[in-house]
Amino acid sequence: MSVLVERLDGVQTLVKIDGKQLARCCEICIHCFKNAEVDKKVYSKAAREIGMATSEVINAVDSLSGVFIACCKKKMTQTAFGVFTESLQLPKDHVSTLYKHYSTNIETIRSGLSEVSKRPPHYKNLNWRLELEMSSRSIHHNIKPSFLLELQTQDGSECKSELLECEYSVMKNITSQLEIALKEIDSSHCRRMSNYIN
Numbered sequence: 001m002s003v004l005v006e007r008l009d010g011v012q013t014l015v016k017i018d019g020k021q022l023a024r025c026c027e028i029c030i031h032c033f034k035n036a037e038v039d040k041k042v043y044s045k046a047a048r049e050i051g052m053a054t055s056e057v058i059n060a061v062d063s064l065s066g067v068f069i070a071c072c073k074k075k076m077t078q079t080a081f082g083v084f085t086e087s088l089q090l091p092k093d094h095v096s097t098l099y100k101h102y103s104t105n106i107e108t109i110r111s112g113l114s115e116v117s118k119r120p121p122h123y124k125n126l127n128w129r130l131e132l133e134m135s136s137r138s139i140h141h142n143i144k145p146s147f148l149l150e151l152q153t154q155d156g157s158e159c160k161s162e163l164l165e166c167e168y169s170v171m172k173n174i175t176s177q178l179e180i181a182l183k184e185i186d187s188s189h190c191r192r193m194s195n196y197i198n
Helices: 008-016 019-034 040-050 054-074 078-087 092-104 106-117 168-185 188-197
Strands: 122-133 144-155 158-167
Touching (some): 019 054, 054 092, 054 106, 092 106, 144 168, 158 168
C-alpha cells in the first residue's frame, strides 16, 4: 500500500509522542480542515499545553493531515486503516486514537478538501500593447514606455476581461515574480500539496 506521507521527520514525531499529545495534535489537525487558515498561536499554545516544541507540533499536524487525506482518498475502512498505519510503524494505541478522530471527522475532512479544490478564477489569455511617449510639449527626447494589458480570466463558464496599464519597471517586476512562481511549482512542497489536493 502506498504511503502518501512524505515528511518522514513528522512521522517520526508521531512515533515519539504519547497518547495525550497525539490526541491534541489530532484536534488541531481537524481544526485546520474546518478553518482554511490557522493562527500560529494555536500551535504555540498547544505546544505549551502538551510539553512539545512548536516545530514538533507543526510537523505532527502536517503528518496527520497527510494520513487523514490519504485515508479519505482511499475511503478506508477500519481494517484498511489499521494496515495503512502499520506501514507507518505507529504504536497500536496511536492507531485507535487516529481512527477515532478519522472516523468521527471524515465528513469534515472531505468538506475541507472540497473547499480547497474549488478553483478560483484562472488565467485564460493576455493581450498586450507597448506604448511609447516620445516627447511632449514640455519635455523633448524623453522616451516613456508603458504597457497596456488586457487580462482575460475564466471563472467556471464566465469569462472576465480586465484592462491594466503599467510602466516598464512594474512590468519587469511582474515578470520576475511570475518566473519565481513558476519555479516554485517544481518544488517538493508544491508537489506534496498537489498530491494532497488531488
